[in-house]
Amino acid sequence: MSESDTYRFQVNLSGMINILSNHLYSNPKVFLREVLQNAVDAVTARSQQDPTYQGSIHLELTGTGAGSTLMIEDDGIGLTREDVHEFLAMIGQSSKRGGADAFTQETSFIGRFGIGLLSCFMVSDEIVMVTQSAKGGKALEWRGNPDGTYHIRELETELSPGTKVYLRCKPDCEMYYESELLQQWIYDYGALLPYPITFRDGQTQRIVNDQRPLWLDDPERARGHREEVLQLGQRLLGEKFQDYIPLKTASGRTGGIAFILPHSVNLNVKKSNRVYLKYMLVSEKAENILPDWAFFVKSIIWTDELQPTASREHFYENEKLEQVRQELGDSIRAELLRMAEYDPDRLQRIIQLHALSMKALAVEDISFFQIIYRWLPFETTYGRRKVHELMADGQKMYYTTSLDEYRQITHVASAQSLLVVNGGYVYDAELIALLPEVCAEAQTERLIPEDVSLAFTDITADERKQYYEAVRYADVALQRFRCQIQLKRFKPEDLPALFTLSQEASDLRSIETSKSVSPLALTSVLQSLSSSLQESAYSTLYLNINNSVVERIFQAKNESMIVVAIEMLYVNALMMGHYPMNRQEMQVLNQGIVRFLDWGLSANNDQGGHTE
Ligand SMILES: Nc1ncnc2c1ncn2[C@@H]1O[C@H](COP(=O)(O)OP(=O)(O)OP(=O)(O)O)[C@@H](O)[C@H]1O
Numbered sequence: 001m002s003e004s005d006t007y008r009f010q011v012n013l014s015g016m017i018n019i020l021s022n023h024l025y026s027n028p029k030v031f032l033r034e035v036l037q038n039a040v041d042a043v044t045a046r047s048q049q050d051p052t053y054q055g056s057i058h059l060e061l062t063g064t065g066a067g068s069t070l071m072i073e074d075d076g077i078g079l080t081r082e083d084v085h086e087f088l089a090m091i092g093q094s095s096k097r098g099g100a101d102a103f104t105q106e107t108s109f110i111g112r113f114g115i116g117l118l119s120c121f122m123v124s125d126e127i128v129m130v131t132q133s134a135k136g137g138k139a140l141e142w143r144g145n146p147d148g149t150y151h152i153r154e155l156e157t158e159l160s161p162g163t164k165v166y167l168r169c170k171p172d173c174e175m176y177y178e179s180e181l182l183q184q185w186i187y188d189y190g191a192l193l194p195y196p197i198t199f200r201d202g203q204t205q206r207i208v209n210d211q212r213p214l215w216l217d218d219p220e221r222a223r224g225h226r227e228e229v230l231q232l233g234q235r236l237l238g239e240k241f242q243d244y245i246p247l248k249t250a251s252g253r254t255g256g257i258a259f260i261l262p263h264s265v266n267l268n269v270k271k272s273n274r275v276y277l278k279y280m281l282v283s284e285k286a287e288n289i290l291p292d293w294a295f296f297v298k299s300i301i302w303t304d305e306l307q308p309t310a311s312r313e314h315f316y317e318n319e320k321l322e323q324v325r326q327e328l329g330d331s332i333r334a335e336l337l338r339m340a341e342y343d344p345d346r347l348q349r350i351i352q353l354h355a356l357s358m359k360a361l362a363v364e365d366i367s368f369f370q371i372i373y374r375w376l377p378f379e380t381t382y383g384r385r386k387v388h389e390l391m392a393d394g395q396k397m398y399y400t401t402s403l404d405e406y407r408q409i410t411h412v413a414s415a416q417s418l419l420v421v422n423g424g425y426v427y428d429a430e431l432i433a434l435l436p437e438v439c440a441e442a443q444t445e446r447l448i449p450e451d452v453s454l455a456f457t458d459i460t461a462d463e464r465k466q467y468y469e470a471v472r473y474a475d476v477a478l479q480r481f482r483c484q485i486q487l488k489r490f491k492p493e494d495l496p497a498l499f500t501l502s503q504e505a506s507d508l509r510s511i512e513t514s515k516s517v518s519p520l521a522l523t524s525v526l527q528s529l530s531s532s533l534q535e536s537a538y539s540t541l542y543l544n545i546n547n548s549v550v551e552r553i554f555q556a557k558n559e560s561m562i563v564v565a566i567e568m569l570y571v572n573a574l575m576m577g578h579y580p581m582n583r584q585e586m587q588v589l590n591q592g593i594v595r596f597l598d599w600g601l602s603a604n605n606d607q608g609g610h611t612e
Contacts, residue, residue: 011091013118013148020115021122024311028176031123033189033281033312034116035072035165040193040280041096041109042076042163046134048108049077057193059186060200061179068169068177075162078133081152084142088129089150091115106305110277113310121146123176124167134161183208191236192216192279192302216279216302219246219255233259236274237298243346245335247301249327256301258294258332264353267360267426271295275315276302282312289315291329293361296354301328333361333368340371351375359427369431370438376431379422381413387435390419391442398447399423399432408449408500411576412456412490420447449500456488459545463487467545470554474543474566481585483539483570487554489546496547499573501539541570561599568592 021028036057043055060071079088087095094114096107120127125146132139139155169177176182179201186208190197197208213228215221222229223246233241241259248255271294272285279302289301306324307316315321336358339347351358355377362369362376374388380397382390390397396419400406403424413420423429435442459467467487474485483499490498543550543566553565571589574581581589 011148013091014146016091017118017121017146020118025119025122026311026313028119028122028173029181029185030312031119031167031176032182032185034119035167036186036189036197037110037116037280037282038165039072039074039076039163040278041111042074042078043195044108044278045077045095046075046161049134055195057190057195057197058200059182059197061177061182063169065174065177066169066171068174070167070177070182071164072167073162073164075160076134078135078161078163079129079131079140079142080133080135080137081140081154083133084131084140084152087114088117088142088144091118106307108278108304110280110282110308115310117144120165120167123170123173125170126168128166129163130155130159130166131163132159132161188236188284189281191232191281192276194279216255218252219248219257222246222257229257230259233257233300236300239298241298243350245297245332247299247328247331249324249331251305253305254301254303254324254328256299256328258290258297258299258328260297260350261354264356265295267295267356269295273299273301275306276300277306277308278304282308283314286314288317288321289325289328290332291325291361291364293357293364294329294332295360296350296357297332333365336361337368337371344375347372348375352377356426359431363427363430363434366434366438369434373431373435373438378428378432379425381410381418381420387439387442390421391439394441395419396443396445397421397432397435398445399429400447401429404501405447405449408498409447411492411495412498413447418447456486456490456542459487459489463545467554470556470562473559473562477563477566478541478570481539481570483541485566486540486542487545488542490542490544491546493544493546493548496544496550497569497573498542498544499539499570499576499579500542541566541573543569564592564595568596 039057043057047053047055056075058073060073062069062071083095087093092114094112096109097112117127127142127144129142129144130139131142136158139157139159141153141155142150143153144150183199186197186199191209192212193209194212196210198205199208213222213225213232215225215229222244229244230241233239233244237259239259240262242262243260245258245260246255247258270285271287271290273283273287273289274281275283275286275289286301289306290297290299303324306321307318308314309316336347336350339350351372358372359376362372374391375386377384377386378390380390398413398418399421400409401423403422406420406422406424409420410422421428421432423432429446432444433446435444464487471485471487478485543554545551545554550569553562553569556562556565567588571581571585571592574585
């Protein structure tokens with residue numbers, strides 16, 4: 001057996017920086033977050049040793065454009081020579097966690113991965129750090145380069161504890177050194193910190209986070225500071241809000257403000273909540289911190305109990321997060337329920353704007369549904385109505401489960417004064433079906449198009465005899481569309497025809513439509529699919545003999561006129577029901593129009609070409 005040699009892994013630092021900047025961080029500006037976090041952690045570490053110490057952070061911009069330098073200074077714990085070798089120079093090593101495997105263990109620090117500082121190489125070709133450890137000794141200057149080399153120099157004197165990080169603008173990174181932008185970002189990241197962050201640019205110095213709200217430690221107290229809360233929301237989230245809900249978990253370790261969006265949003269909108277960890281912004285678009293139904297709010301949330309991932313943009317999906325999400329959701333739900341009791345007008349305004357979000361919660365929580373069902377709006381044959389309006393005259397509520405079904409029956413149902421709810425929108429059918437469980441007086445029933453047709457009046461035996469021939473021509477005409485004719489009387493009289501589809505006929509119809517536009521290979525698959533459905537897949541065209549045009553068609557003697565007229569009524573009914581037409585049906589429509597024009601013109605000529 002040959003002797004084995006042991007080597008050490010080498011790290012290609014510039015390769016790693018490349019990976020971090022292109023794959024881990026969404027934007028180079030996060031370098032600022034990382035250095036600020038280090039400053040905050042250094043302040044935390046020092047205050048753990050000396051409870052009387054009050055930290056502060058200072059940033060200074062010198063030079064302009066490509067000649068800019070940014071200095072970030074804290075008066076925190078600082079680093080000794082050993083710390084520098086161990087924590088600054090060893091990537092993946094951090095002074096902020098217990099042991100190498102303690103990545104998810106809770107600490108009082110924000111950092112834990114030991115890579116954040118590298119993000120500075122996205123905007124600077126060198127990181128210079130001057131640090132003085134609170135443990136004493138001489139101050140040190142450390143210079144790190146992206147090629148993986150670093151230098152340490154001991155300074156002559158002992159300074160007061162703390163660290164200064166200097167970053168010099170790298171080519172093409174001027175925008176990350178613009179004074180206005182920097183101040184905005186510093187505010188974004190540090191607005192909630194409990195000690196001052198100052199910024200100096202030339203002669204001017206100001207405190208960036210000068211108006212830290214006092215109610216942050218107890219969000220419940222935000223109720224009494226409406227203007228201040230709304231202003232903070234606008235400043236941090238860039239939108240003008242009118243209403244908000246304080247958030248708090250049972251332990252009090254996570255809190256926040258959920259601002260109610262002043263406009264409706266759809267289900268797929270990206271939820272963007274700002275989450276502050278130990279009062280520092282870590283994520284501007286955390287999606288997983290509120291329940292899915294809470295898409296009607298945009299929130300500012302602060303926590304000291306969740307663990308961010310290395311990119312800081314999300315939090316570990318663990319039991320803790322699950323519990324926090326649940327409890328923040330409970331805060332919102334409890335507030336909505338409180339509104340239902342004490343301020344129903346406010347709740348109704350929210351429901352009016354955010355019905356979809358409210359329905360999403362109602363589907364999940366029947367007791368919530370029970371409280372708010374009366375104000376939920378639905379599209380019905382009586383127009384868009386709230387449940388309490390629909391229930392006012394004790395009518396039974398029929399509902400469909402798809403938009404297609406609703407379209408098919410809406411004409412006839414309204415003509416018969418049936419109250420039908422369009423259950424084609426997300427959550428609607430489910431909620432209407434649930435309604436009797438939360439309200440004893442509510443009667444609901446699922447309606448299918450075939451049910452509506454039963455309410456039509458049959459024609460008499462005499463009429464059947466009278467129209468026998470014409471119905472036969474009509475049936476033959478629509479045979480090729482797999483559609484049968486039913487001659488009935490129904491309201492309204494001005495509705496000549498109504499097209500209905502059974503589920504099978506509907507499946508077949510969509511196969512047929514795709515066949516007429518599909519390439520050959522797919523056509524044969526569709527062919528075999530459709531042949532298995534064909535037997536029973538008939539649609540029905542109900543013709544209304546109450547309608548004077550239909551009556552005249554059936555009394556006509558000219559067979560070809562009957563056929564064309566029936567075909568036209570068929571395509572017209574398809575269009576009314578918003579069904580896509582296949583090639584054959586389009587042809588029927590085009591030829592029919594031309595033939596009727598022809599007939600019309602000839603009739604006109606026969607009368608001597610007069611126009612009145
Ligand atoms: N301002 C500072 N004061 C004192 N120590 C610092 C400072 N900045 C960095 N350090 C030291 O350098 C180490 C590495 O910092 P780095 O930002 O790379 O990682 P981290 O903060 O430990 O973890 P993360 O990658 O999660 O941010 C820190 O663990 C800390 O010991």
